[in-house]
Amino acid sequence: MMGTQHGPVDDLPPTAASGEHWDLRLYVAGRTARAVAALDNLQRLCDERLAGRYSIEVIDLVQNPRLAVDDQILAIPTLVRKLPEPIKKIIGDLANEERLLVGLDLRPRRP
Amino acid sequence: MVEHSVSAVMTPPGIAKCPTGIRGLDQITGGGLPRGRSTLVCGSAGSGKTLLAMEFVVRGVREFGEPGVFMAFEETQRELTDNVHSLGFDLADLVQQKLIAIDYVQVERSEIEETGEYDLEGLFLRLNYMIQQTGAKRVVLDSLEALFAALPNEAILRAELRRLFRWLKDQGVTAVITAEQGAQTLTRHGLEEYISDCVIFLDHRVTNQIATRRLRVVKYRGSAHGTSEYPTTIDERGLSVLPLSSLGLAYEVSDERVPSGAERLDTMLGGKGYFRGSSILVSGTAGAGKTSLAAAFVDAQCRRGERCLYLAFEESPHQILRNMRSVSYDLEPWVKAGLLHFHAVRSTLYGLEQHLVALHKLTDEFHPAAVVVDPVTNLLSMGVTDEVKAMLTRVIDHLKTLGVTALFTSLTSGGEATERTEVNISSLMDTWVLLRNLEASGERNRLLYVLKSRGMAHSNQVREFLLTSEGIQLTDAYVGPGEVLAGSARLQQMARDRAEVLTAQQRTARRQAEIAEQRRQVQSEVDALQARAAALTDELRLMADEEQWRYQATADTRAALESARQTDVNGEVKP
Numbered sequence: 001m002m003g004t005q006h007g008p009v010d011d012l013p014p015t016a017a018s019g020e021h022w023d024l025r026l027y028v029a030g031r032t033a034r035a036v037a038a039l040d041n042l043q044r045l046c047d048e049r050l051a052g053r054y055s056i057e058v059i060d061l062v063q064n065p066r067l068a069v070d071d072q073i074l075a076i077p078t079l080v081r082k083l084p085e086p087i088k089k090i091i092g093d094l095a096n097e098e099r100l101l102v103g104l105d106l107r108p109r110r111p
Numbered sequence: 112m113v114e115h116s117v118s119a120v121m122t123p124p125g126i127a128k129c130p131t132g133i134r135g136l137d138q139i140t141g142g143g144l145p146r147g148r149s150t151l152v153c154g155s156a157g158s159g160k161t162l163l164a165m166e167f168v169v170r171g172v173r174e175f176g177e178p179g180v181f182m183a184f185e186e187t188q189r190e191l192t193d194n195v196h197s198l199g200f201d202l203a204d205l206v207q208q209k210l211i212a213i214d215y216v217q218v219e220r221s222e223i224e225e226t227g228e229y230d231l232e233g234l235f236l237r238l239n240y241m242i243q244q245t246g247a248k249r250v251v252l253d254s255l256e257a258l259f260a261a262l263p264n265e266a267i268l269r270a271e272l273r274r275l276f277r278w279l280k281d282q283g284v285t286a287v288i289t290a291e292q293g294a295q296t297l298t299r300h301g302l303e304e305y306i307s308d309c310v311i312f313l314d315h316r317v318t319n320q321i322a323t324r325r326l327r328v329v330k331y332r333g334s335a336h337g338t339s340e341y342p343t344t345i346d347e348r349g350l351s352v353l354p355l356s357s358l359g360l361a362y363e364v365s366d367e368r369v370p371s372g373a374e375r376l377d378t379m380l381g382g383k384g385y386f387r388g389s390s391i392l393v394s395g396t397a398g399a400g401k402t403s404l405a406a407a408f409v410d411a412q413c414r415r416g417e418r419c420l421y422l423a424f425e426e427s428p429h430q431i432l433r434n435m436r437s438v439s440y441d442l443e444p445w446v447k448a449g450l451l452h453f454h455a456v457r458s459t460l461y462g463l464e465q466h467l468v469a470l471h472k473l474t475d476e477f478h479p480a481a482v483v484v485d486p487v488t489n490l491l492s493m494g495v496t497d498e499v500k501a502m503l504t505r506v507i508d509h510l511k512t513l514g515v516t517a518l519f520t521s522l523t524s525g526g527e528a529t530e531r532t533e534v535n536i537s538s539l540m541d542t543w544v545l546l547r548n549l550e551a552s553g554e555r556n557r558l559l560y561v562l563k564s565r566g567m568a569h570s571n572q573v574r575e576f577l578l579t580s581e582g583i584q585l586t587d588a589y590v591g592p593g594e595v596l597a598g599s600a601r602l603q604q605m606a607r608d609r610a611e612v613l614t615a616q617q618r619t620a621r622r623q624a625e626i627a628e629q630r631r632q633v634q635s636e637v638d639a640l641q642a643r644a645a646a647l648t649d650e651l652r653l654m655a656d657e658e659q660w661r662y663q664a665t666a667d668t669r670a671a672l673e674s675a676r677q678t679d680v681n682g683e684v685k686p
Binding site: 027038062066068072073075078090091095100 | 228262
């Protein structure tokens with residue numbers, strides 16, 4: 001993995017800075033290229049920003065379609081931030097890091 | 112108006128149909144939606160799209176044993192369950208039995224951040240999961256357009272929708288997709304370009320503050336279908352489509368007659384009354400006795416043990432019962448005996464279609480032999496003339512097909528030509544009885560004409576129409592040169608006539624007496640003359656006798672003289 005030394009630490013919101021645990025779920029449908037890419041992108045970002053205080057659960061809806069109903073998943077892949085509250089949903093392969101940071105509240109929305 | 116007859120909707124082999132169970136819809140589509148394909152149901156908000164979709168699924172289970180899946184984007188399972196509860200559908204129970212699966216798809220744009228490429232495999236998985244769970248043959252997506260609002264990337268969405276419809280076809284399920292009507296297009300987001308097998312358009316419009324619903328099959332690939340706009344209603348039994356039933360004017364007609372309820376009117380109608388299954392128009396101004404004539408008709412049918420349906424748009428049943436009792440038509444026993452059914456609503460309560468669907472429903476349930484619509488004019492004020500006429504044509508055709516005799520009363524506004532009916536509905540009618548008010552010498556009286564009566568010889572005479580405590584009486588009106596008299600004018604005229612006759616009789620009698628008298632005088636003169644003649648005759652005889660006597664006496668005297676003189680004449684000597 002890449003180092004954690006770069007990145008604009010100064011504009012991190014307080015939640016990310018605090019020590020709370022991040023519970024993330026990534027919903028995929030089979031081991032597709034897009035699913036792999038999404039997981040890679042997520043992993044990289046978390047290592048950079050949330051090292052040591054996150055967990056990622058990958059849920060394969062092909063194996064367990066019931067969860068798609070329960071967790072209201074439409075798009076694949078979908079990343080759900082269960083914790084910290086509130087719940088956030090980000091869809092796509094998470095290739096756009098900028099938007100991923102915004103979606104996870106790791107960076108304030110540009111005005 | 113070109114109307115497809117229901118029976119003429121033919122289905123070529125190869126297109127299997129999936130019946131919806133919705134009244135009328137299966138008729139106009141020739142058996143239902145295309146099986147194994149997707150049907151697009153579009154329309155404005157509140158046009159009944161969700162209801163149609165829900166009925167398709169629920170009736171699929173209940174009437175055709177086909178489980179179904181309902182994927183809702185706008186309403187939760189709880190809301191859907193509540194909504195269809197009033198239709199007698201226990202959705203929760205069907206879900207419990209795994210005959211129906213409902214999935215509420217919650218999509219909220221504000222909750223979704225988009226980053227990079229994605230697809231809608233989640234939707235597919237959910238659908239597939241539910242289809243597996245229930246063994247569904249029917250799938251509803253209500254309505255996919257919520258996705259357009261929720262997902263910012265329209266290119267991805269459109270690609271996925273294309274994939275979805277192909278996938279549904281591969282699954283072999285019959286699908287109903289609902290979509291909101293667009294400003295210029297059938298659907299706001301152009302879903303019709305993906306679903307081309309069958310498109311149904313629901314219309315909900317408000318004219319004159321009255322809502323009317325229409326259904327149109329815009330397209331149905333590989334199948335004939337009615338293309339007209341069909342009136343549609345939503346009531347406690349769900350969606351109903353009123354199929355156009357103009358069966359090419361091929362209904363059976365009956366030679367049987369039914370009494371009109373007024374004996375004299377029967378006589379005017381070839382002596383037997385109306386034809387069974389014919390349509391009768393009773394038109395007239397306010398207070399001309401239309402309802403009474405209708406009541407007489409109803410009474411006559413019930414008396415024969417036949418069922419009657421009375422659609423009252425102006426008066427409550429109680430009011431009609433009370434009023435008609437005053438002219439000796441006591442209809443209440445018939446109501447109690449179940450022979451007479453009143454359906455009283457304000458015509459403005461709901462749209463024309465709904466009235467007609469209600470009529471359809473009532474005739475289907477009650478099986479009346481006769482129907483009275485009192486007054487039909489109240490329906491006529493509710494729509495554009497052409498529409499109303501089209502509707503009425505359908506009603507009349509429907510009733511004719513069933514062999515139901517229908518009597519329509521029609522209110523003619525005062526001051527208008529009495530022979531003008533509101534939408535020229537007279538051409539649809541077989542028999543037209545016109546009631547007229549005749550105003551003269553300070554009173555109004557009622558007159559009755561039979562303007563036309565197809566297929567029978569009927570009287571062309573005007574009759575005075577009397578409402579008495581013994582019911583309707585028709586009497587000959589006084590028809591003089593250039594005038595028709597009724598009521599007291601008729602009575603006066605009759606009295607005048609009687610007086611004239613009397614005078615004439617008296618004059619004759621007087622003349623007779625005079626002549627007799629003259630004759631007597633002449634006779635007495637004759638007698639006097641005859642007496643004189645007799646006297647003269649006597650006198651003549653006396654004179655003759657006297658002469659004879661005198662002659663004899665003279666002769667005798669001469670003889671005596673001669674004898675005394677002893678005259679010798681010829682030697683003879685008389686002693």
